[in-house]
Amino acid sequence: MTQLGLPDTIQACLFDLDGVVTKTAVVHAAAWKETFDAFLRDYAGEQGRPFDAVDDYDEYVDGRPRADGVRAFLDSRGIHLPEGTPEDPPDAPTVHGLGNRKNVLLLERIRTGGVEAYEGTLRYLEAVRAAGLRTAIVSSSANCKDVLRSVGAEHFFDVRIDGVVAAERHLPGKPHPDTFLAAAHDLGVEPSRAAVFEDALAGMDAGRAGGFGHVVGVDRVGQADALYAHGASIVVRDLAELGGKQ
Numbered sequence: 001m002t003q004l005g006l007p008d009t010i011q012a013c014l015f016d017l018d019g020v021v022t023k024t025a026v027v028h029a030a031a032w033k034e035t036f037d038a039f040l041r042d043y044a045g046e047q048g049r050p051f052d053a054v055d056d057y058d059e060y061v062d063g064r065p066r067a068d069g070v071r072a073f074l075d076s077r078g079i080h081l082p083e084g085t086p087e088d089p090p091d092a093p094t095v096h097g098l099g100n101r102k103n104v105l106l107l108e109r110i111r112t113g114g115v116e117a118y119e120g121t122l123r124y125l126e127a128v129r130a131a132g133l134r135t136a137i138v139s140s141s142a143n144c145k146d147v148l149r150s151v152g153a154e155h156f157f158d159v160r161i162d163g164v165v166a167a168e169r170h171l172p173g174k175p176h177p178d179t180f181l182a183a184a185h186d187l188g189v190e191p192s193r194a195a196v197f198e199d200a201l202a203g204m205d206a207g208r209a210g211g212f213g214h215v216v217g218v219d220r221v222g223q224a225d226a227l228y229a230h231g232a233s234i235v236v237r238d239l240a241e242l243g244g245k246q
Contacts, residue, residue, distance in 0.1 A: 004124075004131060005234075005242030007214055012189040013128050014180055015121075015157075016063065017139035019199035020218050020239075022147055023116045025062070029053040031106040032061055035098060036073060043079065058223065063200025065140045065163060065173035066099035107143070110150075117151040120240030125156040127243075134158050136183035138196075140166070140173045159186045174202040177210030184212075197239070204230035216242070 002008060019025035033053045040048035051057075051073070060076055061069030067083075074081060074095075084094025090101035128135060136159035137144060144162035148154045161171075161183045171178040177191075184194045195214040196207035201223075207215035208231030217227030217235040224235045236242060 002131070003243050004127060004133075006195055009193055010133070010195045010213055012134040012136070012184065012187045012194040013197065014136045014138050014183050014194055014212075015125075015197045016199060016203050016218075017137055017141055017144050017147065017162075019062075019220050020197050021117060021121050021125075021137070021153060022151060023118060024110070024147065025199065025220065027109050027113070027115075028062075028106060029057040031102050031109060032057060032069070034105050035102040039098060040077075049077075054221065058201055058221075058226070063140060063174045063198070063202035063206075065166070066102060066142075067095050068173055070095045070098045070102075103142070110143075110147070115147055115150050117153055118238065120238040122153065122156075124239035124242060125153070129156060134187040134189060136161060136187055138179050138183045139163065140179070142167075159183050161186070174200065175205035175209065177206045177212075180206055180210050180212065184210075199227075201226055201230045204232055207231055 015021055018028055030053065033051045036051035056073060060073040082094045084092055084096040086096050088094050088097040088100055090097060090104045135157050137157045139162045142163035144160060161179045166173060166179055169182065171182055173179060180196055181191060184191050191211050192213045194212050195216060196212045197216045197218060198204055198207060199218040199220055204215060204217060204227055215231055215233045217232030219227055219235050219237050227235045
């Protein structure tokens with residue numbers, strides 16, 4: 001292992017955004033809960049079981065593109081909506097309408113509460129860059145670029161594969177490995193020589209499916225066992241635990 005806590009063969013590091021670089025996973029969970037709870041009340045009345053911002057979030061929406069998260073959660077409740085289109089208004093009773101409603105609520109929460117980065121991750125990124133490793137941010141968020149800019153972290157990454165880029169390239173989102181594979185390709189590195197840093201179970205699945213050389217699970221919510229079960233090589237609570245001192 002190197003001073004970065006990585007195998008000697010690793011040449012590039014691929015980082016998820018929400019929950020790994022920035023403290024936005026809890027904001028996403030709250031926006032999803034507000035979105036789904038309002039929908040479920042309209043759909044099933046007060047009898048509708050509310051969205052669980054821990055279990056349902058981890059199982060169905062965390063790390064996935066918005067529309068995929070909507071479909072996965074509604075399928076779990078036996079609910080099927082028309083797809084609609086990405087341009088649907090946020091009050092449309094469609095898959096894309098619900099996803100757009102969630103994004104409106106998310107942006108409101110970010111505007112009012114701001115965004116913070118994990119200091120341990122920023123220090124680790126500095127060490128990774130100082131060691132000469134290539135870096136990419138890999139996120140399902142269409143707001144990735146703005147969020148990185150808001151915390152002054154854009155300069156840490158050579159490549160950005162986010163929700164916007166994935167849509168342009170027609171890349172399926174996590175748990176499929178395609179976005180991580182695209183990042184490795186753009187960095188000119190074989191997947192076996194790249195490390196994935198993820199907090200979402202879907203991200204773990206993507207890392208395992210893509211044949212990456214090392215998959216670091218970042219456990220912010222006490223789900224270490226689940227992260228290992230979904231393919232983590234190692235689990236840490238903060239990237240500072242990996243080292244990174246030069």
